[in-house]
Amino acid sequence: MMNKILKLSPIIFVLIIVFYVLNLNSRWKKMMNNNKVIYTIGTTSSLKTTSRSGIYISYSFMTKKGEKLTTDQSFNIKDAKRSYSYIKRKYINKKFFVKYNTQDISYNEIYFDKPVPDSLYNCTKCYWEKPPW
Secondary structure, X not given: OHHHHHHHHHHHHHHHHHHXXXXXXXXXXXXXXXXXXXXXXXXXXXXXXXXXXXXXXXXXXXXXXXXXXXEEEEOOOHHHHOOHHHHHHHHOOOEEEEEEEOOOOOOEEEEEEEEOOHHHOOOOOOOEOOOOO
């Protein structure tokens, strides 16, 4: 009986991890695709690379309630294969649109493919319920 349990334990462990990852992904989609999201403008500030996870860009934004959040997001668009200096020059200290959940601002994402146009570049309190692009 003990041998059967020991043989099944790696399978059970893997199933628990798969379930956990799927649950997180489902929660992320639910929080980011409901009617409680706002679009605003975020500013990128730094770039870091890791050997395991690739490139991360730090950014910050202000919520409609006046809370400031600084976080980072993995950088996985077509320019990710470019040089470090190219990515830094093109994406750091720039403004991009950010989407966040008003109930839990830790659910947010920056749109690196949606730079803020010059007409909105100095806007500090711009918020939209629908994508502004």
